[in-house]
Amino acid sequence: MIVANWKMNGSKEEVDSWLRFVSSNLSPNIDNLCIFCPPSCYLDYSSSLIKEISSPVQLGSQNINFSGNSALTGGISSQMLKDLSAEHVLIGHSEQRQYFNEDNDSLKSKITDALTKDISPIFCIGEPQEIKTDNRTKDYLCRQLEILESFDSNLITIAYEPIWAIGSGENADNSYIEEVHSHIKEFCCRELNFKEKVSVVYGGSVKLENCEEILSSSEVDGLLIGGASLDPDTFSKIYNLS
């Protein structure tokens, strides 16, 4: 799975040219999904264009709000995402956790809600720099993972995004990524009773120059890409190398 997370970037024109370029330059592989997460206001346009040009790209939302709270100005429910043909949704991205004070309870409600409409959650976890420095990364991630206990491992993808690596230009090095991904998988099997090994993708300063090395580990099941996904040529190349 290779995911483009545009965050709050782009315009309708850029969405149009990106989707057209990527769709005609990908060497699609059904075992390796290519997912586009544009800003919410472009989901409708993206969804129509994906259908119109029979694009192999699948649509993901950058957020979802818990449908139980209907009085939420600006909110987006799972039904709304379903109507827009979004098949995936990012949940728990560190930027959402930080700016919207998302806690474990609200994240669990979001996952439950997405799954009721067959939208696949990509659950983001990751530690800040001070936790890494204190050597407390593994415990910190376990606390974030605990909310997945009652869910089916086949339906959820985990994105490991160390906060210090996001947008910094400094990706985590391979041995660190490998150790953390392996810890996440083991924890999910041992403590959460996941029947299948969960997929874990990496995010944080992924670029064309480092993508092959990161993906060379058998513990890495894909990439979640911010800045480098904005350029359709770079993104297509990363996908084709994966």
Ligand code: 13P
């Ligand atoms: P960058 O690839 O820009 O570091 O962003 C990572 C990210 O947050 C993707 O969700």
